[in-house]
Amino acid sequence: MRLGLHALGIGAGARPEIIRAVAFGAEQHGFATLWSGEHVVMLDAQASTYPYSADGRIAVPADADWLDPLLTLTFAAAVTTRIQLATGVLLLPEHNPVVVAKQAATLDVLSGGRCTLGGASAGRPRSSRRSACPSRGGGGAPPSTSPRCARCGATT
Numbered sequence: 001m002r003l004g005l006h007a008l009g010i011g012a013g014a015r016p017e018i019i020r021a022v023a024f025g026a027e028q029h030g031f032a033t034l035w036s037g038e039h040v041v042m043l044d045a046q047a048s049t050y051p052y053s054a055d056g057r058i059a060v061p062a063d064a065d066w067l068d069p070l071l072t073l074t075f076a077a078a079v080t081t082r083i084q085l086a087t088g089v090l091l092l093p094e095h096n097p098v099v100v101a102k103q104a105a106t107l108d109v110l111s112g113g114r115c116t117l118g119g120a121s122a123g124r125p126r127s128s129r130r131s132a133c134p135s136r137g138g139g140g141a142p143p144s145t146s147p148r149c150a151r152c153g154a155t156t
Helices: 016-028 067-079 097-110 125-131
Strands: 033-036 084-091 117-122
Touching: 016 033, 016 067, 033 067, 067 084, 067 097, 084 097, 097 117
Parallel strands: 033 084, 084 117
Antiparallel strands: none
């Protein structure tokens, strides 16, 4: 069994010293993967129900820091050498797909091939409206053109 650690760069874990300690400790204790997710915009009050919890609310308070997952994982890559680094998930319609492809490929190169890009191409349309990015309803995923970074679906 391989175990991963999620929520890197969120809330109290969104500080350089915490990210450094968690990444180093997870690698030293044999964790397989560090995961970092995202929500581009958090609201004080949700009009819709969050589908992944019993009470319909996301577990992270609206005022919690929520760092960019690719930048957070790049920081973690700098203090580790073996642990895999993954987004879980990156909300692709809220990003320029070419920029995401370049960032993911850069993380993959700088980490020595440890990047896995987990992305969602659809989801909560309200989130896309809040970030002023159109929801493409299944579109917007980065192109998979590089054998070196097939997991990331990106090219350098």
